[in-house]
Amino acid sequence: MRIRLCLAALSLIGGASVATVSAPSASAAACSDIDVVAARGTFEPGTLGLIVGDPVFSALQKKLTGRNLTSYKVNYPADLSLTSAAQGNADLVNHVNSQAASCPNQRFILVGYSQGANVVDNSIGISSAGAVVGSPIVATIPAALERRVAAVLLFGNPIRAIGKSVTGTYQSRTIDFCAKGDPVCEAGGNDTLAHLGYTANADAAASFAAGKV
Numbered sequence: 001m002r003i004r005l006c007l008a009a010l011s012l013i014g015g016a017s018v019a020t021v022s023a024p025s026a027s028a029a030a031c032s033d034i035d036v037v038a039a040r041g042t043f044e045p046g047t048l049g050l051i052v053g054d055p056v057f058s059a060l061q062k063k064l065t066g067r068n069l070t071s072y073k074v075n076y077p078a079d080l081s082l083t084s085a086a087q088g089n090a091d092l093v094n095h096v097n098s099q100a101a102s103c104p105n106q107r108f109i110l111v112g113y114s115q116g117a118n119v120v121d122n123s124i125g126i127s128s129a130g131a132v133v134g135s136p137i138v139a140t141i142p143a144a145l146e147r148r149v150a151a152v153l154l155f156g157n158p159i160r161a162i163g164k165s166v167t168g169t170y171q172s173r174t175i176d177f178c179a180k181g182d183p184v185c186e187a188g189g190n191d192t193l194a195h196l197g198y199t200a201n202a203d204a205a206a207s208f209a210a211g212k213v
Contacts, residue, residue, distance in 0.1 A: 031103035032070040034150065034213060036060060037095060039074040039088050039116030041156070042133055048073050052113035052155050055199045059206035060109065064213060072099075078115055085128060085135040088119035093139035096123075100145050107150045109209050113198060114184055117157035117176075124152060124170045131158035132184055149173065151209035155198040160185040175208045177201045 036057050040049035048054050048071055057071050072095055076088030092110070099106055112120030118128035123141055128134030141149065152166065152174040159165065161184065166174040177198060181191030 030070055031106055033067040033105075034060075034064065034069050034107050034109060035099055035103075036069060036071045036109045036111060037074065037092060038071065038111040039076070039092060039113070039119040040078050041114030041116050042078055042080065042084075044078060044113065044116075047071075048111070049113055049116065051196060052116075052198050052202070053111055055202035056111050056153060056205055059202045060209060063206045063210040067213065074116065074119060076119065080133065083135065085115055085118045085122065085133055086138045088116065089122040089135065089137065090139050092119055092123045093141055096141055096145060096149075100148060107148050107213065109151045109153065109213075110149060111153045111205075112157070113155040114158065114195065117154045118159065120152060120154060121157065121159055121166065124149070124166065125168070126159065126164065126166055128159050131162050131164075134158055146170070151175070151212040153205045153209060155201060155205075156182055156184045156195050158184050161187045161189075163187070173212050175205060177205070 038048040038053035040053055044051060046054045048057055061069055074088050075091045077084045096108055110120045115133040118131060118134045121128045122137045125140045127137050129136045146169055152170050154176040157176050160178050178185035179194040179197055181189045182194040183189035184195050
């Protein structure tokens, strides 16, 4: 299953023009101190994502013992359809907008793995068009809410393979892991299994986020 996940992510290269994408209406969850919003990778199982989302959330709970955390699994196909990442982009932004309106003091940690990193990239204004399972931007977190995004945690980020990275407003709050040889995020990478090893970075990611909250 894990090998299939990585090979599927590698089988579609390049973004395509995307029709208008609308996300389902979001309903506000509890007003925690921090909402961890996680976008899983292509075909990745698990609650928030077996390889990244679940272990990162567990590590954050251990690092932020004095804070009340909730989590949200971005609602999108995470498949190889041309609008998959765009649907995730729309849903993530819709969720953050809804939560922010209902919970004025809540902050957010955004987590994205593989295609899910494309989803997060788009949502913070960095287009993933042209990357593996990427898409043009369809929605961005409003400028008024930028300060409430405490940290951005990215793993196996496909835009890195096309020479892009997170810059601008969110750069200092972003950590972006790319394993050596991972062909999804490293141009010329040839170690397919490297894309499946990001659970090992969960603690480092949580420590980084804890320093930004």
